[in-house]
Amino acid sequence: MTAYLAKRLIIAALTLVLASMVVFAVMEVLPGDPARLMLGLNASADQVELLRNQMGLNAPLVLRYLHWAGGLLSLDFGRSYTYSVPVIDLVRERIAVSVPLALIALALSTIIAIPVGVFSASRQGRAGDTLAMGAAQIGVAVPNFWFALMLIYLFAVWLRLVPAGGFPGWGAGVWTALKSLILPAVALALPQAAILGRVARSALIEVLNEDYIRTARAKGLPYRAVLWRHALRNAMIPVLTILGLQFAFLLAGTIIIENVFYLPGLGRLIFQAITQRDLIVVESIVMLLVAAVILINLLVDFSYAIVDPRLRGRQ
Amino acid sequence: MTMRIDLPEETLAGVLAKAFGNRSFLIGLVITLLILAIALVSFVWTPYDVTRLVIADKAQAPSWAHWFGTDHFGRDILSMVVVGARNSIAVALVAVGIGMGIGVPLGALAAARGGLADEALMRVNDVVFAFPALLSAIMITAIFGPGAVNAIIAIGIFNIPVFARVARAGALAIWPREFILAARAAGKGMTRITVEHILPNIATLLLVQGTIQFALGILAEAGLSYVGLGAQPPMPSWGRMLFDAQTRMVIAPWMAIFPGMAIVITVLGLNLLGDGIADILDPKSRRRR
């Protein structure tokens, strides 16, 4: 077990090094000058040059990379150009929004998708199944900002149950903070639930043809119990794969929802950092995202082993 | 020795007979052809000229004059949906093509080789997957310049990791099967086995993933217009019509409803077509009455 873990960690480290080089090179090649962006139209050329020196942008490429990469090792991500604040603090605030939001959205999507998948699989080919899968189809294609705005006008403007947006911070009380994450999580959960539902259905249909389902029924278990106790767990592997992919996407791919609900999430920070050419922040966040994706994949692989004992032997 | 591939060819008559018996294939085909026909017609004629702005009749509700109403520049939304079909479908389809073209072989190779190659490929996949889409979009604009064609490259790149992962998972399930052992006993190498046995058996899987990525591709094209990728005005695209509608949802909801419906119908059509094709290719499917 530990040998396997060690191997995965070494490979993860190599990947992170590869990612750091790639993102650093990309940021170097990207057009646009951070200093000019900060000083604006009226600043003179030499003022811009002065700022570039101050920010160390004119230092030789390799030196800057080593300095930045060295900092990463000691978890010192350096200071943001535009915010002039340590990147760690910036990112920590954003993670405090994006990670809970992603988890809630995933939980919602799973709670919706699994029962729909089970319902559809048990009525394969019949009316209920085609209806559910048709709805899932629409769920994928509906632009989620459209659905988000419907939610806002219904629950925030008309019913005033939840705030229209913004994030008061966990300091303002867990419930108040959670309340501001409910609508965005629902808006994110819809398309994900649609995709997850389809995958769960096809995985379940395959499992229902297996012999051990017949053995379970021969034991006298009603069909419903067989579905939930025996079939579902065997269909978890493809479902877990999709969940892993979705969690990685939900971390930083939700800029539209973050904008519509004006949430200080990771997605918006990356968007701002890229458009402001805040190199240090972009580079650090991409590294965090790569590390997150690697970690998520590791967790998904371990979850495979938890779900399916046959895979435990391999590790 | 030239590489002769024995792909599962069907006699044309057999396929057609089976195809036209298949309900989802038929519906899917009709919808897809309808949309393609509309898009082609738009080269020749559209109810109104999409390039002309008529500020006077700005943001009008659907009426007999403008079936789908007008947008914030007074342009006829029906004409824009029709013309926009060309660009959105082309971008999304080719992008799915790129994603499949590069992603599937990578995934299949990773599954076939296993060991270090598999691990390396999957980790590179992780990096590409974690890379913010906007960053690669700007890179592409910087290198290849703006425009619709380069949006295809950008969205294509987003699709590669997804198809690689799906193809790898599918292939891993097929490799241990006994008929693969038989193929190895017939002296076939890894590449030939992948092409002749692995790919046909995961085709259905890829088709389903393809239709999902198609829908996401159309929506992604909207996000790219921020950095200049995707169709430039006056050429409309569904993605950008939604992008513009975003700020005028309350006063002119039809600006978002009709392009949104166009996307849903196209995706629905393609899905049914995909499911239909998957059924037809699957030799076990009886011809459904």
Place this chain on the structure above:
Amino acid sequence: MRLWKTILAAAVLSLAAATSAFAARTDLTLGIVLEPPHLDPTAGAAAAIGEVTYANVFEGLTRIDDNGQVQPALAESWAVSDDGKAYTFKLHSGVKFHDGSAFSADDVKFSLDRARAKDSLNPQKQLFAHITDVTAVDPATVKVTLDGPQGSFLYDMGQVAAVIVAKGSADGNKDKPIGTGPFKLDHWAKGSEITLVKNPDYWGTAAALDKATFRIVPDVAAAVPALLSGDIQAFANMPAQDALAQIQSDPRFSVVIGSTEGETILSINNKKPPFDKLAVRQALASAIDRNAIIAAASNGLGKPIGSHFSPGDAGYVDLTGVYPHDIAKAKAYLKEAGLENGFSATIKLPPVPYARDGGQVIQSQLKEIGVDLQIIPVEWAEWLSQVFTNKDYDLTIVSHVEPNDIDIYSRPGYYFQYDNPKFNDVIKALGTTVDKDKRLELLGEAQKILAHDVPAVYLFELPKIGVWDAKLQGMWTNWPIEADDLTKVKWTD
């Protein structure tokens, strides 16, 4: 039973009325679209920095009020020498910075010297270019000497970048702003909101509000529901565009359309053929219908302009009649330039609504005279490097929001690449004239030259769409300077 119900209802009603009577609200949540990168107005050009801090957290020697007039601020009064080269400011006494340290003439000297130093990164460094010496005569008096008369000096000292900072806290202002204003920073949740609280020992008249929160609402579509749901009570400049009609009809809100200093123009690369020919520029000006652009790109709000001058400012001359919208005349101009069957060019558009929408309108308008425009959307970073620094563009659309900036057409190396000696002389004269009427006359002449020579096609002035709760008072109508001055804002009922 019925009697009992009426008593209960009456009690409830009176209770509600009572509570709201004596505890008038003292907190306010404003919406802003762009988040300031930091809070030090002397170290960054982003307009959002000034919008939050000007007059609230930081103060200068003088202050610009909502009519664009210069008012005293930290300087109680001032005396100008006859030759107009020396200003002696009398400072208020008993003024303290937010960190408790005392304010004195030394801070003024420190701030002005810091801004005009060789290695200064002050975004408006040119405001301090003429200062030769700053001496603190005594703790309450400062004498500033210039290399020559500077007509707009008092106006310049009221600008956002000219606020007075303390030596001890100057470098930390980006994250922990220490000023002398009626409010001080309470908390900044990056990406979410900036909260200011009342400064208890403010030297001047205290503010009515105890707490003011600037909530960042980046998405236009989110602004309207935020307002309707009561999350946000005021937008100094709301990006409502088309949703405005809906809010105007709502009695809970008052909608006040004002002006800004933002001259929205179609900038032309004057050195690049065929735009180096006047006739071509005249053709463009005549082909463009300003009202159509305003209707499409700015929801019908904002006044058309004929030159680089904001209608709200003193000295404005209406020159929109110089090239009225006239397709035939535009074609004639093209013919005169030898390009009767038109030509093609590119237009680079930064990522702001007035540019991305305005560009499409201009594209379709110029099409009618055979000018075929290819739209190239760019990000701000690319706009600054391609257009502003490298002059690699044909046409672009941008709004110059800097106040009092007609002199940019005389700056060497500016992206218009326009060099008109006659115009440069007028600007030089303006710089040294102190007399008010003479300045207005010179400003008028400068406007006329630009209007006729069309180095850029002048479209419209960006409107200020003020939307706030009907029971709120004291918000600015116009934006002579981009600032949300909350000093006089209070709830009425």
Place this chain on the structure above:
Amino acid sequence: MSLLEIENLSLTIGATPILKGVELTVAPGEVVGLVGESGSGKSMTALTIMQLLPHLARAEGRVTFDGIDILGATEDQMCALRGDDIGMVFQEPMTALNPVKTIGEQVAEGIRWHAKASRAEAEDRARKILDRVGLPEAKFPLSRYPHELSGGQRQRVVIAIACALRPKLLIADEPTTALDVVLQAQILDLLRDLVRENRMGLLLISHDLAVVTEMADRLTILRHGEVTEAGDTARTLSEQQHPYTRELALASMHLPARPKPHLAGSAKPLLEVEGVGRDYPGRRKSLFRPAQPIRAVDNVSLTIEPAQSVALVGRSGCGKSTLARMILALDKPTAGTIRFRGEAITGKSEAELQPARRDMQVVFQDPYGSFDPRQKVEKLVAEPLHLLEKQPAAAERREMVAHALDEVGLGPRDMDKYPHEFSGGQRQRLSIARAIITRPKLVVADEPVSALDVSIRAQILDLFAELNQKLGIAYLFITHDLTVARAIADEVLVMHEGKIVERGKTADVLDHPRSEPARALVAAAPDLHRAIARRMQEQG
């Protein structure tokens, strides 16, 4: 009143008729055999009793169990019966258990459901029944997972599940078909004891006459959904009144004609295997002790001469399939060398193996798994042609495939069909066609007939014999069934726990086995003659 009564039962699924006028009764404590080939509807009869039929099935007639009308019963009533009063054991042990649940959970589940027992009580009863079926707690704790057990052990767990609540009727659908003869004998003994102990009725379904004769008091023979004959086992099988009964009996004792057996020593060996071994990395039990490797094949040596037919016999798990795969160069041995036609094939690259592969081909056991479902027969059978130096033109390829199909008794028009359109027996013929298309010198057949019905098995063995005579192809048969070895092989090697324990002429080894494992195999192998003789004595 007998326990189970089936009168005039007819069943259709969708449009296809499955059963017509089936009659069957089972009394408490009685063992009734239901015999028939695949497709005869015997499994469907069982599923009708359990009401586990597919969605489109329609059954008519009368089925009563213990006085309850099964066909009219509601799903809840059936749920109450299943697992409590009627237990069922299935054919394929490898897939009958839920891979992700422990054996304890799967056995206790039925008990908790029916007896509403607490967890502890249910687990305790589970331990008892598992011990009773031969899986003592010491070696097989409840926490074990199915994949950690062998085929035989898993079948015992299925039996434990079926008998956990002492059912009145046990239905066993081909319970031992997938097991080797020794295991089969043990499982049948177990079933016999359980029936006697609990006075259960047992409906034993099988295609193997010998097994049914040993177990059943009465038997019913089914063909295409209709009962051809029923009655007392010994009398029915000895008198063989119905022609189909006679045909079945003959087929199960059939020996293909092999005029000229090929004796060893008469020519240069085609295949030489010397000191070959194969180790697999064992699971590391604890962090400190290194995992000791599992030795699947241990120092095996053998030779096969051209046109000679050799059988490799042994119980499942003895390493015979591993050896076969190494001979086919589909797996690399960890020790020893294999030479084919004089050249070594161990340690060679895939390219260098091409000529060797041309002369050796393989036939697999599972007719359903050994064909790519997406390709047509023409492509599948022609696959080995890839090995030829000169690739034949398309027309010539079709000609060669047609010829190969003809040789195995199939027609040219079968070329354009898909694998799923053939029966198990026909598919095995396709497998053989694929194997002989390149005229190989050696064909390795891994359990080629164990999944087939008796009559089809006879035809396939005839085909093998005929091809051996006509084309001079040498065979290496891997099987656990001695009747197959006796039918087809000149020589027999007996393999036990990775080693060859005995080798000799077929008759010598099978009639006078010397080594202990060989003797156990011979004793356990069911033989129809012996079974009928013994049954006659008992019933007098």
